[in-house]
Structures are given as structure tokens and as C-alpha cells.
Amino acid sequence: MNILVIGGSRNVGYFASLRFLGASSSYHRMEGSLLIAAVEVGHTVTFLLRNTSVFDNDADVQQYLRSNQAYLVVPLPSLLKPVYGYLIAVPHRDKVGVERVMAHVAGWKWNDKEDGELVENVLDAQGRWRNGLPTEGTLKEVLVIRPAIFTDGDCLAESGKKMCRVSEKELGGWTVSRKDVAHFVADAALNRWGEFKGKRVNIAY
Numbered sequence: 001m002n003i004l005v006i007g008g009s010r011n012v013g014y015f016a017s018l019r020f021l022g023a024s025s026s027y028h029r030m031e032g033s034l035l036i037a038a039v040e041v042g043h044t045v046t047f048l049l050r051n052t053s054v055f056d057n058d059a060d061v062q063q064y065l066r067s068n069q070a071y072l073v074v075p076l077p078s079l080l081k082p083v084y085g086y087l088i089a090v091p092h093r094d095k096v097g098v099e100r101v102m103a104h105v106a107g108w109k110w111n112d113k114e115d116g117e118l119v120e121n122v123l124d125a126q127g128r129w130r131n132g133l134p135t136e137g138t139l140k141e142v143l144v145i146r147p148a149i150f151t152d153g154d155c156l157a158e159s160g161k162k163m164c165r166v167s168e169k170e171l172g173g174w175t176v177s178r179k180d181v182a183h184f185v186a187d188a189a190l191n192r193w194g195e196f197k198g199k200r201v202n203i204a205y
């Protein structure tokens with residue numbers, strides 16, 4: 001898989017990227033009457049970064065850069081600018097903005113009360129989308145993750161100590177570690193996509 005990561009310089013985006021880069025997935029295919037079993041080692045990650053020097057002293061990322069599994073890109077490709085602008089240009093309202101944009105491109109209904117008030121600059125005065133976003137319903141396979149409050153704790157899922165709860169309903173959980181969220185991101189994308197695609201889920205201990 002080729003993965004584009006926005007916000008991968010640190011924390012959840014970074015930990016999830018390392019998981020994608022280090023993951024292997026096995027697959028089977030038929031060639032004539034032969035069943036071929038193969039293991040695909042690692043995935044390709046392209047980091048969109050404001051500052052590529054963040055990885056100068058990162059031995060893990062440097063190793064993936066040398067093996068052409070990881071790529072660093074700056075500045076932004078112009079096609080991504082509209083979505084990217086909404087994603088992180090307005091820090092205090094970023095999550096509602098991101099989700100509103102994703103709901104639009106995924107063709108989901110939006111409920112101001114449950115999902116959040118519309119953020120400014122997403123629609124123009126006539127209620128039209130700005131900056132030429134893809135048309136409604138263009139992206140069928142989107143997963144939105146709404147984590148509880150982050151901690152810098154270990155990845156408990158990996159050590160088998162605790163699994164996060166993941167649900168489309170409110171969970172009432174207080175915290176979750178960034179590393180566990182990253183673990184879920186990679187697991188959902190690589191192993192459980194059929195279960196989670198097209199959903200908005202909460203994640204907490």
C-alpha cells in the first residue's frame with residue numbers, strides 16, 4: 001500500500017507511519033492452477049512535512065528513506081491544498097472542520113447538534129463548498145477516528161495488556177494513549193478495513 005501521511009512528524013501520525021513501514025501482510029493469488037502465497041513486507045509512506053529536517057536524527061526513518069520505503073515531500077502538492085487547508089489551518093476548530101469535509105466527500109449526513117457546528121470558512125455565504133473540494137460522496141472508503149484524551153503511555157494493545165474499546169456510539173472513556181491510537185490506525189487500515197471503512201468511531205480504554 002502507498003500511504004500519504006499528513007502530520008506524521010510526531011505522535012499519532014508518526015507512530016502509525018512506523019507501523020505501516022514495518023508491517024508485513026500476506027496474500028494469496030491464483031496463477032492458472034497454482035496458488036501463490038506471498039508476503040508483502042512493509043508499505044510505502046510519503047510524509048507531507050513543513051520541515052523535512054525533523055527526521056535528520058531519526059535512525060528508523062532514515063533507514064526507510066535509504067530503502068526507498070519512505071519519502072519526504074515539501075511543499076504541498078496543489079491538489080491537496082483545499083483539504084489540507086481545512087485539516088490544520090484552524091487549530092482550535094480543526095477536528096470539526098476535518099470531519100465536516102470528510103462527511104462531505106464521503107457523502108455522510110451531518111448533524112450540527114451531534115457532530116458539531118459548522119466551522120467558518122468551510123462553506124461560502126451561499127452554502128457552497130469553497131476551494132473546489134471533490135463532489136459529495138466521491139470518497140466511499142473513509143474512516144474517521146475520534147479518540148479520547150491522549151496520554152503518552154505505552155501501546156497496551158501490542159503487549160496484550162489492554163485492548164481499546166472502539167465504537168460508533170459514545171464510549172464514556174477518558175483516555176487512550178497516542179501509541180494505542182496509532183496501533184488502531186494501522187490495524188484498521190491493514191487488517192480490518194472491511195470492518196471499519198465508512199465509519200466514524202470513538203476509541204478509548
Ligand SMILES: NC(=O)c1ccc[n+]([C@@H]2O[C@H](COP(=O)([O-])OP(=O)(O)OC[C@H]3O[C@@H](n4cnc5c(N)ncnc54)[C@H](OP(=O)(O)O)[C@@H]3O)[C@@H](O)[C@H]2O)c1
Pocket residue numbers: 006007008009010011012013049050051054088089094095146147148149150178
Ligand atoms: N490531545 C488530545 O487529547 C487529543 C484527543 C483527540 C484528538 N486529538 C487530535 O489528534 C490529532 C493528533 O494529535 P497528536 O498529539 O498525535 O499530534 P500533534 O502533536 O498535535 O502533531 C500534529 C502534527 O500535525 C502537524 N501540523 C500541525 N499543524 C500543521 C500545519 N499548520 N501544517 C502542517 N502540519 C501541521 C505537525 O507537524 P509539525 O511537526 O510541522 O508541527 C504534527 O506532525 C490532532 O489533530 C489532535 O488535535 C487530540
